Amino acid sequence: MSFIKEYADKLVTAEEAVKVVKSGDWLDYGWCSATIRALDKALAARMDELTDLKIRGGILMWEPEIFKIENPADHFVWNSWHMGGIERKAIAKGFVFYTPIRYSEMPRYYRDYTQGINVAMFQVAPMDEHGFFNFGPNASHMMAVCERADKIIVEVNKNMPRCLGGFEEAIHISKVDMIVEGENPKMAELGAGGPATDVDKKVAELIVEEIPNGACLQLGIGGMPNAVGSLIAESDLKDLGVHTEMYVDAFVDIAKAGKINGAKKNIDRFRQAYAFGAGTQKLYDYINDNPECMSAPVDYTNDVRVISQIDNFMSINNAVDIDLFGQVSSETSGIKHISGAGGQLDFVLGAYLSKGGKSFICCSSTFTTRDGEMKSRILPTLHPGSIVTDTRANIHYLVTEFGKVNLKGLSTWEKCEAIISVAHPDFREDLIAEAEKMHIWRRTNRIG
Numbered sequence: 001m002s003f004i005k006e007y008a009d010k011l012v013t014a015e016e017a018v019k020v021v022k023s024g025d026w027l028d029y030g031w032c033s034a035t036i037r038a039l040d041k042a043l044a045a046r047m048d049e050l051t052d053l054k055i056r057g058g059i060l061m062w063e064p065e066i067f068k069i070e071n072p073a074d075h076f077v078w079n080s081w082h083m084g085g086i087e088r089k090a091i092a093k094g095f096v097f098y099t100p101i102r103y104s105e106m107p108r109y110y111r112d113y114t115q116g117i118n119v120a121m122f123q124v125a126p127m128d129e130h131g132f133f134n135f136g137p138n139a140s141h142m143m144a145v146c147e148r149a150d151k152i153i154v155e156v157n158k159n160m161p162r163c164l165g166g167f168e169e170a171i172h173i174s175k176v177d178m179i180v181e182g183e184n185p186k187m188a189e190l191g192a193g194g195p196a197t198d199v200d201k202k203v204a205e206l207i208v209e210e211i212p213n214g215a216c217l218q219l220g221i222g223g224m225p226n227a228v229g230s231l232i233a234e235s236d237l238k239d240l241g242v243h244t245e246m247y248v249d250a251f252v253d254i255a256k257a258g259k260i261n262g263a264k265k266n267i268d269r270f271r272q273a274y275a276f277g278a279g280t281q282k283l284y285d286y287i288n289d290n291p292e293c294m295s296a297p298v299d300y301t302n303d304v305r306v307i308s309q310i311d312n313f314m315s316i317n318n319a320v321d322i323d324l325f326g327q328v329s330s331e332t333s334g335i336k337h338i339s340g341a342g343g344q345l346d347f348v349l350g351a352y353l354s355k356g357g358k359s360f361i362c363c364s365s366t367f368t369t370r371d372g373e374m375k376s377r378i379l380p381t382l383h384p385g386s387i388v389t390d391t392r393a394n395i396h397y398l399v400t401e402f403g404k405v406n407l408k409g410l411s412t413w414e415k416c417e418a419i420i421s422v423a424h425p426d427f428r429e430d431l432i433a434e435a436e437k438m439h440i441w442r443r444t445n446r447i448g
Helices: 004-010 014-020 038-045 085-091 103-113 142-148 198-208 223-233 249-256 281-287 344-353 412-421 425-437
Strands: 026-028 053-057 076-080 096-098 117-124 132-134 149-156 170-172 178-181 216-219 241-247 272-277 293-295 313-318 321-323 358-362 366-368 374-376 397-400 403-406
Touching (some): 004 178, 014 149, 085 096, 142 149, 198 358, 198 403, 216 249, 223 313, 249 281, 272 281, 344 358, 374 425, 412 425
Parallel strands (some): 026 053, 026 117, 053 076, 117 149, 216 241, 272 293, 313 358, 358 397
Antiparallel strands (some): 132 170
């Protein structure tokens, strides 16, 4: 069956498409690299006539045009599922707010709990011969969005990779109301930051020595997980698998080094499963039409029950701060918003339930302020207002450049001693003094 006529009938300009948006509407703007471009520009042009728009999106890789209008808070509110740098800067302007989630639950939020969606707009790959528009590296929750939307507008980008999956990775033209042919921008690139520091490399070494052949990997974003990936690519490890929330450049490097084949995975053998992906062009080229890579909804990839089925599951994620009780904050420092919960807790829990599985929370022991002052990331208690991402009962391994400790099954004084043992030496005495005040330190404790 040819879908050419249906395509032509639904093809409109971006300016015409956004006319369906009305004041008070709930809009969905897509996700990560699928965030709209031409439609965003067209909506920004008519924003003066609109008020009280409520928009959902997340992981912005560029600043939307609607953010640049005069007094955006007078016209819309942006509800972010996961904060990045662009959204963080806009918080102070009064129109950006975070929506707390366990990322694995997001499809159900849309289907069962959120306000409906008046208009959903997002970028897609060009339609295939069967009439499907692929979501690109953003399967995540997009099918749930489509199921709740009154109107669906797709913005076609010929540079969007076609990401194979198995379910919920594409939408059929019959479900689409309008098609906009965008300006075909290149895929936005998300680098891993600067080169790995000595601290990153030391943390990576401590983690990689814990990974066995045949392990299944989940890596977070950032310098330390990237350093772990680089070290794995250079290692003698073999028969590795991938089951992750975010597909990052490090996986491409490991795969091209011949370390990944998925042969030992208990489920989805020989396939690298992920909910969304973002990185450099190298990544987009690798996942495009690659049957080894499996784009899947996040309520599958991040489901603790699914993760736990995979033996030797290794979860590696960053933290902002950790306190002497073992509480981990990966979202804020005090009330300063930095990121989001994402799937960190899901993978911490799932990896521990996996036979032979381990989860690693890693961070540098210190950071340096703009004024040049060195401060500890390991604190007596989290800063007032800090959000607890992983509770003290959940954390498995904590790793800094000064060592790694397994915190499972320890009493408060044992856990406190172990955490201080991987703090920067310059802060250990102060941490001990604070621990004594909190009655979680014994005089018989010894810090090596």
